[in-house]
Amino acid sequence: MSPSYTFRHPLLVRRESASLTMKFLAPLIALGVAVLFNLALYVAIGRDPVAVFYALLIEPFLSWASFSEVLLKASPLMLIAQGLAIGFRAKVFNIGAEGQFILGAIFASAIPIWFPAATGQWIWPAMLVLGALGGACWASITAFWRVRFNANEILVSLMLSLVAMQVLNYLLVGPWKDPEGFNFPQSVMFQYDALVPTLIPGTRVNVSLLITLVLSLVAWLLMQRSFQGYKLQVGGLAPRAAGYAGFSESRAIWLALLIAGGAAGLAGAAEVAGPLGQLQRSISTGYGYAAIIVAYLGGLHPIGIIFSALLMAALYIGGDNAMVSAGLPIAAVRVFLGSVLLSYLISLAFVRYRLDWASR
Amino acid sequence: MSSPLLSLRGISKSYGQVHANQGIDLDVAPQSIHAILGENGAGKSTLMKLIYGVERPDAGDIMWQGQPVHLSSPAEARRQGIGMVFQHFSLFETLTVIENISLVVPGRKSELVDRMRLLGKDFGLEVDPFAHVHSLSVGERQRVEVIRCLMTNPKLLILDEPTSVLPPQSIENLFDTLRWLRDSGVSVLFISHKLEEIRSICDRATILRAGRVTGNAVPREHDAHDLARMMIGRDMPHTSPAVAMPTGEKRLQLMGLTWQPDDPFAMPLSNVNLTVRAGEIAGIAGISGNGQSELTTLISGETVLPASQAKQINMMGEVAGHLGAAERRRLGFAFVPEDRIGRGAVPEMSLTRNSMLTAHPLGLLRRCMVDMHAAEEFTARCIRTFDVRTSGPGSEAGSLSGGNLQKFIVGREIMLSPKLLLLAQPTWGVDVGAAAAIRQRLMALRNEGMAIIVISEEIEELFELADFIQVLRGGTLSEPLVTAGTRPEEIGRYMIGAEARPAGAVA
Known part of the structure; x- marks a missing residue:
């Protein structure tokens, strides 16, 4: 009728089925868009964008020394994200991996702190197992309140992370403080057998990276091939269908939280038994929260998470580089991470939807 | 014939490999009730979505009151005077009924409530304006959709199977409404699989098969059998007659089932008694929202009874009230829920x-x-x-x-070969050909000794299938009425709670 209706404006139209191409392209497109956006930002704050880009994304991969540090950082991120992704796909939103990570570190540290003279190659594996147990125990508090009283797991798990931090503080200024540590809030240095063996000589990369990769494979089997993984996914996609089929919701919540807690706890144990060698206040630089981004960037898929963890770890290392060599403020790295996640979530919409430019 | 209100020329729409509509021509005259007939996947819903601006055609022209139009969105279609009631509802579940209506219909809320109550009274479409949509049954949601549409004063009203959730008495009321709307200048596009309905109310019919128009007819000049053949391109399958079965073992027994739900909008059940034996089809009649969904989840185990009440449900001879859905399935129970998407x-x-x-x-x-x-x-x-x-x-x-x-x-x-099969609204939104095939299948399974419960709002369906019918109304279940000795009108009276009144008094 009126001519204004001939104006062509695009519509978001639902696809018949999810686009596989877009599923693979979405993270790449997101990364590209975020890089461009941030380069513009660096220009705006008067930094040389090429130098920043080089320091941030290229340099971490250039030398074996810096790449091994990337691997070192990628391992805990990957492990935690694998656990979280299983829960996220079941719509169990465990935001408290940070706390589960800390409890894992505390549980693992108990052995070398209580038995500093013990020797034998059983010590570090026992520490890893104890760490996973510690993380799972901490997550089970959240699971219990959620199942018993329907308490929101996002809030409970998040707040428990703050509690975990205080438990760590108490131990480090109290019973577990190194008596010869000049009053620093840290434990004794662990004995040799309490350290995970190095994997690549000359670097700090240790056997826990292998464990992480094996567990990533297990996560893939669980989520893509097993019936239990299928049940978790049904619970996440269509809770009423899960109820209809008789898949227990409480069981799914317990399972999701125990797996995620166990993985985070294992990562925490591997940190104190790996590069750190002691329990200290700064055991986690926000791994538990960064892993949430890693999980989503990896499309909640075990294989995708391997790559997104490497990317995230590279950005950590590259961010440090860029701060030193290109004078980038520390906030710029966080802005970069934030914009990667945001553009990824936007491009995810195009997996199920497409733009329809009015055909006539 | 005067110039058409709406006319389509050469409309095509494909989804990937599927050609949902191919070269559709359609003319809807002013002041007419026009039927669109077709099997599942014949392209009826797609065609309606194109007319209502939900989707855009790949090719072809739409003329509205003689002018070409581009209907780019439902809002645009509504501005032009086209209203639609969907088969799958387009209501926000977290909002109340009146909030949903005020999203589409301009005006102050209090006025809308008054108008809504008035319309509801006139057309027998009563719904609590302040109830949350998520607490409403399928039937009540459709009532909200119909009312909401009528409140926008459309020139063309599209109804996608509007009668499937109404009791017979209210269908006549709705038809009166539609005829009155037609006489006051509104055209109606009417999609239904119930051929008798189309014959009684529609002036014209366009028949679709596999995305193409296969014919136009004046429905009154053909019998239902003819129309069905035009639609499915072959003769209708007949339901094989029920074979008299020796009394089988009890597969399901509800004994004084009483349930007080946590949800304040759900219907409590009181003292429900039901016995279904092997080789028997039990029909549960009644309008949605009278306890159907509560009864269904209690039988399926999606709602579990506390241990103290476990004995109120007995399945395959075992106390089952405390068992979960998976455990009941292990006893040999299978279930087709009323919502397919997200539940089934x-x-x-x-x-x-x-x-x-x-x-x-x-x-x-x-x-x-x-x-x-x-x-x-x-x-x-x-x-x-x-x-x-x-x-x-x-x-x-x-x-x-x-x-x-x-x-x-x-x-x-x-295919699970269950001992006890529960179906809620098994043929809701399913075309005649497929519905007949499903019924035929159920009858065969009954004759092989399966115990079957059918919960349905379609009385004809229950009469075709069930050995006995019990009516669920207000959370209580009537005594069993043996189908052979009962007339549909009697069931209808139970459904609207008028069984005690003389027949003539029913509105």
Whole structure:
């Protein structure tokens, strides 16, 4: 009728089925868009964008020394994200991996702190197992309140992370403080057998990276091939269908939280038994929260998470580089991470939807 | 004939490989009630979406009151005077009824409430304006949709199977409304699978088959059998007659089932008694919202009774009230729920993965791992046996038309060879051909000794299938009425709670 209706404006139209191409392209497109956006930002704050880009994304991969540090950082991120992704796909939103990570570190540290003279190659594996147990125990508090009283797991798990931090503080200024540590809030240095063996000589990369990769494979089997993984996914996609089929919701919540807690706890144990060698206040630089981004960037898929963890770890290392060599403020790295996640979530919409430019 | 209100020329729409509409021509005259007839997947819903601006055609022209129009959105269609009541509802579940209405209809809320109550009274479409939509049954939601549409004063009203949730008495009322609307200048596009209805109310009919127009007819000049043949291109299957069965064992017994739900909007059940034996079909009649969904979840085990009440439900001879859904399925129970999407099937998953939802005990697992090969084989067999129109086991459940998804779910549950099968609204939104096939299947299974419960709002369906009918109203279940000795009108009176009054007093 009126001519204004001939104006062509695009519509978001639902696809018949999810686009596989877009599923693979979405993270790449997101990364590209975020890089461009941030380069513009660096220009705006008067930094040389090429130098920043080089320091941030290229340099971490250039030398074996810096790449091994990337691997070192990628391992805990990957492990935690694998656990979280299983829960996220079941719509169990465990935001408290940070706390589960800390409890894992505390549980693992108990052995070398209580038995500093013990020797034998059983010590570090026992520490890893104890760490996973510690993380799972901490997550089970959240699971219990959620199942018993329907308490929101996002809030409970998040707040428990703050509690975990205080438990760590108490131990480090109290019973577990190194008596010869000049009053620093840290434990004794662990004995040799309490350290995970190095994997690549000359670097700090240790056997826990292998464990992480094996567990990533297990996560893939669980989520893509097993019936239990299928049940978790049904619970996440269509809770009423899960109820209809008789898949227990409480069981799914317990399972999701125990797996995620166990993985985070294992990562925490591997940190104190790996590069750190002691329990200290700064055991986690926000791994538990960064892993949430890693999980989503990896499309909640075990294989995708391997790559997104490497990317995230590279950005950590590259961010440090860029701060030193290109004078980038520390906030710029966080802005970069934030914009990667945001553009990824936007491009995810195009997996199920497409733009329809009015055909006539 | 005067110039048409709406005319379509050469309308085509494809979704990937599927040609939903091909070269459709359609003229809707002013002041007419026009039927669109067709089987599942014939392209009726797609055509309506094109007219209502939900989708855009790939080719062809739409003329509205003699002018070409581009209907780019439902809001645009509504501005032009086109209103639609969907088969799958477009209501926000977290909002109240009146909030949903005020999203579409301008005006102050208090005025809207008054108008809504008035319309509801006139057309027998009463709904509490302040109830939250998520607490309403399927039937009540449709009532909200119809009212909301009428409140926008449309020139063309599209109704996608509007009568499937109404008792017979109210259908006549709705038809009176539609005739009155027509006489006051509104045209109606009417989609229904109930051929008798189309014959009684529609002035013209356009028949679709496989995305093409296969004919135009004046429905009054043909009998229902003719129309059905035009629609499905062959003769209708007949339901084989019930064979008199020796009294079988009791497969389900509800003994004084009483349930007080936590949800304040749900219907409490009081003292429900029901016995279903092997080789018997029990029909539960009644309008949705009278306790149907509560009774369904209590039988299926989606709602579990406290241990103290466990004895109120007995399944295959075992006390079952305290058992969960999975345990009841292990006793030999299977179930087709009234909502297909999100309950009977996961829309984002392929049909193969949807098979595993309930059919996993049929050898689809190997040591806790999914045997994709076996699952695909099962799915392909289900698609073949139950004539599910789809591109294959790999297609997403959400991409199937409502009726085809229903065929898949019914097929999956029947293939479990259950001892007790519960179906809620089994043919809701399913076309005559497929509905007849489903009924035929159920009758055959009954004759083989399965115990079947059908919960339905369609009285004709219950009369065709059930050995006895019990009416659920206000959370109580009537005594069983043996189908052979009962007339539909009597059931209808139970449904609206007028059984005590003389027949003439029913509004």
